[in-house]
Amino acid sequence: MADNGDILIPYPLEILTDRLALRSPAFSHAEPLCEAVVESFSELHPWMPWAQEEPSVEKTAENIRKAIDEFKAQTAIRIHVFDRKTGQIVGSSGYPRVDLAVPNVEIGYWIRTSRTRRGICRETVRALTRYAMETLRVQRVEIRCDNDNERSWRVAERVGFTLEGILRRNCLDCRGRPRNTRVYSMLPDEWATKQQ
Numbered sequence: 001m002a003d004n005g006d007i008l009i010p011y012p013l014e015i016l017t018d019r020l021a022l023r024s025p026a027f028s029h030a031e032p033l034c035e036a037v038v039e040s041f042s043e044l045h046p047w048m049p050w051a052q053e054e055p056s057v058e059k060t061a062e063n064i065r066k067a068i069d070e071f072k073a074q075t076a077i078r079i080h081v082f083d084r085k086t087g088q089i090v091g092s093s094g095y096p097r098v099d100l101a102v103p104n105v106e107i108g109y110w111i112r113t114s115r116t117r118r119g120i121c122r123e124t125v126r127a128l129t130r131y132a133m134e135t136l137r138v139q140r141v142e143i144r145c146d147n148d149n150e151r152s153w154r155v156a157e158r159v160g161f162t163l164e165g166i167l168r169r170n171c172l173d174c175r176g177r178p179r180n181t182r183v184y185s186m187l188p189d190e191w192a193t194k195q196q
């Protein structure tokens with residue numbers, strides 16, 4: 001594990017919420033994760049650059065190996081989201097960008113199609129924001145969304161993140177067209193206020 005001074009995210013990691021268990025990636029997740037991606041492919045495809053081809057279990061296992069390496073190096077923190085009652089994998093989230101110098105993190109997420117619109121993403125984002133603020137003691141949590149992906153940016157707004165601005169044509173979308181990106185953030189004092 002990287003020696004990064006103040007922040008140390010343990011591997012393996014488990015964070016529990018009312019309904020969910022958020023866990024660091026493990027090889028045993030390959031088959032159920034692949035199944036969740038295949039089930040959700042048409043919803044993931046427009047928004048997630050990695051979802052341009054349906055995955056195989058082998059490809060998913062390779063991807064999990066990379067995610068474990070990145071987790072241990074603390075360069076990107078993947079978190080798989082499980083239903084505590086059924087044990088089913090319901091999505092994936094984490095901190096795809098970690099800046100240990102500030103420190104700050106970005107949160108990313110997707111939820112499998114059969115389990116959307118039940119507040120699972122919100123519960124996940126809330127738990128990862130809490131962990132970042134209260135355990136990692138970051139200065140900032142950021143969420144970036146394609147301006148056209150309203151379902152995604154509504155999650156950030158419902159959790160109480162502040163829209164800082166919209167970056168105009170700052171990168172390409174999954175079809176290779178210039179896209180506008182919403183940047184949301186939460187600072188520690190704002191998080192503390194929302195918990196009262």
Ligand SMILES: CC(C)(COP(=O)(O)OP(=O)(O)OC[C@H]1O[C@@H](n2cnc3c(N)ncnc32)[C@H](O)[C@@H]1OP(=O)(O)O)[C@@H](O)C(=O)NCCC(=O)NCCS
Pocket residue numbers: 043044047048109110111112115116117118119120121122123144145146149151152154155158
């Ligand atoms: C965007 C995405 C992550 C949302 O996940 P989700 O789990 O459906 O999100 P939530 O349920 O937390 O919130 C979505 C809606 O469910 C509603 N909801 C919340 N709790 C609920 C409950 N207990 N029962 C019913 N509906 C509920 C919310 O009000 C919200 O509705 P609104 O948008 O009208 O406000 C999911 O659609 C997805 O994975 N999309 C594809 C990938 C993607 O775009 N990822 C983001 C890239 S930045």
